[in-house]
Amino acid sequence: MRTLRIALLATVATAAISSASLAADLILDPPVSEPIIDNSFSWDGAYIGGLLSVQDVPGTFGAGVVVGANATADAFLFGGEIEASLLSNGTWSAQVDGRAGVLVSDSLAIYGFLGIGQHSTNGTYVPLGVGAEVALADNLSFKAEYQFNNDLTSSAQDANVFKAGLNWHF
Numbered sequence: 787m788r789t790l791r792i793a794l795l796a797t798v799a800t801a802a803i804s805s806a807s808l809a810a811d812l813i814l815d816p817p818v819s820e821p822i823i824d825n826s827f828s829w830d831g832a833y834i835g836g837l838l839s840v841q842d843v844p845g846t847f848g849a850g851v852v853v854g855a856n857a858t859a860d861a862f863l864f865g866g867e868i869e870a871s872l873l874s875n876g877t878w879s880a881q882v883d884g885r886a887g888v889l890v891s892d893s894l895a896i897y898g899f900l901g902i903g904q905h906s907t908n909g910t911y912v913p914l915g916v917g918a919e920v921a922l923a924d925n926l927s928f929k930a931e932y933q934f935n936n937d938l939t940s941s942a943q944d945a946n947v948f949k950a951g952l953n954w955h956f
Contacts, residue, residue, distance in 0.1 A: 826892035827921035828955070829856045829863055837951030839871060841935070843943055848873040852951065863887045863895050877906040881913050893921035903935065908943045911935040915947075925955045 832855045840847045850871030857864050863886065870880045883901025890896055896918050903911045915933035922928055930950045937943035 827924070827927075829858050829889065829895060831855065831956050833927075833953045833955040835929075835951050835953035837869070837871070837929075837949050839947055839949045841873075841945045841947040843945040844873075844875055844877075846873040846875045846877075848879070850879075852953070854953070858889065861889045863889055863897055865897075867899075867901075879903060879905045881911075883913055885917075895919045899931075899933075905935075905937075905943075908937055909939040911937045911943075911945075913947075917949075919953070922952075927953045927955065929953060 832853075835852045835854075837850050837852055838847070839850065848871040850869055852867050852869045854865055854867035864884075865886075866882070866884045868880075868882050870878065872878050881901050881903030883899045883903075885897045885899035887895055887897025896916075898916050899913070901913050903913050905911060913933050913935055915931050917929055917931035919927050919929035928950070929952075931948070933947040933949065935945040935947060937945070
Protein backbone atom coordinates (compact mmCIF):
# COMPACT_ATOMS: atom_id res chain seq x y z
CA MET A 787 0.00 0.00 0.00
CA ARG A 788 2.87 2.25 0.80
CA THR A 789 4.26 1.75 -2.71
CA LEU A 790 0.89 2.68 -4.14
CA ARG A 791 0.83 5.95 -2.14
CA ILE A 792 4.36 6.82 -3.23
CA ALA A 793 3.44 6.07 -6.87
CA LEU A 794 0.28 8.18 -6.57
CA LEU A 795 2.20 11.03 -4.94
CA ALA A 796 4.88 10.86 -7.67
CA THR A 797 2.18 10.95 -10.36
CA VAL A 798 0.52 14.02 -8.81
CA ALA A 799 3.88 15.80 -8.44
CA THR A 800 4.83 15.03 -12.03
CA ALA A 801 1.47 16.32 -13.29
CA ALA A 802 1.82 19.54 -11.29
CA ILE A 803 5.33 20.22 -12.55
CA SER A 804 4.44 19.28 -16.15
CA SER A 805 1.44 21.59 -16.38
CA ALA A 806 3.54 24.55 -15.21
CA SER A 807 6.14 23.91 -17.87
CA LEU A 808 3.50 23.51 -20.59
CA ALA A 809 1.94 26.82 -19.62
CA ALA A 810 5.23 28.60 -20.32
CA ASP A 811 5.32 27.40 -23.94
CA LEU A 812 2.73 29.74 -25.44
CA ILE A 813 2.31 29.64 -29.19
CA LEU A 814 2.11 33.13 -30.64
CA ASP A 815 1.24 34.13 -34.20
CA PRO A 816 4.00 36.07 -35.95
CA PRO A 817 3.33 39.83 -36.14
CA VAL A 818 1.53 40.99 -39.26
CA SER A 819 3.54 43.55 -41.23
CA GLU A 820 1.88 46.23 -43.31
CA PRO A 821 2.11 45.69 -47.09
CA ILE A 822 4.47 47.96 -49.00
CA ILE A 823 2.60 49.91 -51.64
CA ASP A 824 4.67 51.48 -54.43
CA ASN A 825 2.77 54.47 -55.82
CA SER A 826 5.60 55.70 -58.05
CA PHE A 827 4.95 56.05 -61.79
CA SER A 828 6.85 53.63 -64.02
CA TRP A 829 8.42 55.19 -67.11
CA ASP A 830 9.70 51.80 -68.35
CA GLY A 831 7.86 50.12 -71.21
CA ALA A 832 5.77 50.90 -74.26
CA TYR A 833 3.16 53.62 -74.71
CA ILE A 834 0.71 54.96 -77.27
CA GLY A 835 -0.68 58.46 -77.42
CA GLY A 836 -2.31 61.32 -79.24
CA LEU A 837 -1.04 64.84 -79.82
CA LEU A 838 -1.97 68.27 -81.10
CA SER A 839 0.60 70.49 -82.81
CA VAL A 840 1.03 73.95 -84.26
CA GLN A 841 3.86 75.04 -86.55
CA ASP A 842 4.90 78.22 -88.33
CA VAL A 843 6.07 76.92 -91.78
CA PRO A 844 3.64 76.24 -93.25
CA GLY A 845 1.34 77.96 -90.75
CA THR A 846 -0.78 74.96 -89.74
CA PHE A 847 -2.02 72.97 -86.83
CA GLY A 848 -2.29 69.21 -86.71
CA ALA A 849 -3.34 66.10 -84.86
CA GLY A 850 -1.41 62.89 -84.66
CA VAL A 851 -0.60 59.61 -82.99
CA VAL A 852 2.60 58.43 -81.36
CA VAL A 853 3.95 55.00 -80.40
CA GLY A 854 7.04 54.73 -78.24
CA ALA A 855 9.01 52.91 -75.60
CA ASN A 856 11.15 54.01 -72.65
CA ALA A 857 13.80 52.50 -70.44
CA THR A 858 15.25 53.97 -67.27
CA ALA A 859 18.60 53.56 -65.57
CA ASP A 860 18.65 55.20 -62.15
CA ALA A 861 17.51 58.79 -62.86
CA PHE A 862 18.13 58.64 -66.64
CA LEU A 863 15.48 58.10 -69.30
CA PHE A 864 16.11 56.66 -72.78
CA GLY A 865 13.55 55.95 -75.47
CA GLY A 866 12.29 56.24 -78.99
CA GLU A 867 9.10 57.29 -80.77
CA ILE A 868 7.34 56.93 -84.09
CA GLU A 869 4.89 59.72 -84.86
CA ALA A 870 2.45 60.50 -87.67
CA SER A 871 0.35 63.69 -88.01
CA LEU A 872 -2.27 65.11 -90.34
CA LEU A 873 -2.00 68.87 -90.80
CA SER A 874 -4.78 71.41 -91.36
CA ASN A 875 -3.59 72.25 -94.91
CA GLY A 876 -4.20 68.66 -96.07
CA THR A 877 -0.58 67.50 -95.78
CA TRP A 878 0.98 64.94 -93.45
CA SER A 879 4.24 64.40 -91.61
CA ALA A 880 5.88 61.39 -90.03
CA GLN A 881 9.02 61.09 -87.96
CA VAL A 882 11.14 58.71 -85.91
CA ASP A 883 13.24 60.03 -83.06
CA GLY A 884 15.29 58.94 -80.09
CA ARG A 885 15.14 60.70 -76.77
CA ALA A 886 17.29 60.94 -73.66
CA GLY A 887 16.65 62.79 -70.45
CA VAL A 888 16.43 62.78 -66.68
CA LEU A 889 13.74 61.91 -64.16
CA VAL A 890 13.32 65.01 -62.02
CA SER A 891 10.95 63.08 -59.74
CA ASP A 892 8.88 59.88 -59.90
CA SER A 893 6.29 61.74 -61.96
CA LEU A 894 8.32 64.25 -64.05
CA ALA A 895 10.74 63.62 -66.92
CA ILE A 896 12.64 66.24 -68.95
CA TYR A 897 14.28 65.14 -72.19
CA GLY A 898 15.80 66.11 -75.50
CA PHE A 899 15.24 64.34 -78.82
CA LEU A 900 16.70 64.04 -82.32
CA GLY A 901 15.44 62.12 -85.34
CA ILE A 902 14.50 62.06 -88.99
CA GLY A 903 11.17 63.00 -90.53
CA GLN A 904 9.26 63.26 -93.79
CA HIS A 905 6.71 65.91 -94.80
CA SER A 906 4.38 65.17 -97.72
CA THR A 907 5.22 68.37 -99.60
CA ASN A 908 8.44 69.76 -98.09
CA GLY A 909 10.44 66.52 -98.04
CA THR A 910 12.90 65.27 -95.45
CA TYR A 911 13.68 67.14 -92.22
CA VAL A 912 15.64 66.62 -89.02
CA PRO A 913 13.58 67.20 -85.85
CA LEU A 914 15.55 68.50 -82.86
CA GLY A 915 13.77 69.41 -79.65
CA VAL A 916 13.14 69.38 -75.93
CA GLY A 917 10.17 68.25 -73.91
CA ALA A 918 8.71 67.53 -70.50
CA GLU A 919 6.32 64.76 -69.51
CA VAL A 920 4.38 64.54 -66.27
CA ALA A 921 2.45 61.56 -64.89
CA LEU A 922 -1.25 62.29 -64.32
CA ALA A 923 -2.46 58.84 -63.20
CA ASP A 924 -1.19 55.25 -62.95
CA ASN A 925 -0.72 54.81 -66.72
CA LEU A 926 -1.47 58.28 -68.13
CA SER A 927 0.98 61.12 -68.77
CA PHE A 928 0.84 64.58 -70.36
CA LYS A 929 3.71 65.87 -72.49
CA ALA A 930 4.65 69.20 -74.04
CA GLU A 931 7.44 69.65 -76.59
CA TYR A 932 9.22 72.28 -78.67
CA GLN A 933 10.74 71.02 -81.91
CA PHE A 934 12.84 72.70 -84.58
CA ASN A 935 12.49 71.03 -87.98
CA ASN A 936 15.66 71.53 -90.03
CA ASP A 937 14.45 70.99 -93.60
CA LEU A 938 17.13 69.23 -95.66
CA THR A 939 15.90 70.56 -99.03
CA SER A 940 15.46 74.27 -98.28
CA SER A 941 16.21 76.37 -95.21
CA ALA A 942 13.14 78.45 -96.12
CA GLN A 943 11.07 75.42 -95.06
CA ASP A 944 12.60 75.20 -91.55
CA ALA A 945 9.80 75.15 -88.97
CA ASN A 946 9.18 75.72 -85.27
CA VAL A 947 6.69 73.20 -83.90
CA PHE A 948 4.92 73.11 -80.53
CA LYS A 949 3.23 69.87 -79.44
CA ALA A 950 1.10 68.72 -76.53
CA GLY A 951 -0.43 65.32 -75.95
CA LEU A 952 -1.41 62.43 -73.73
CA ASN A 953 0.36 59.05 -73.56
CA TRP A 954 -1.06 55.77 -72.23
CA HIS A 955 1.74 53.61 -70.75
CA PHE A 956 1.49 49.80 -70.76
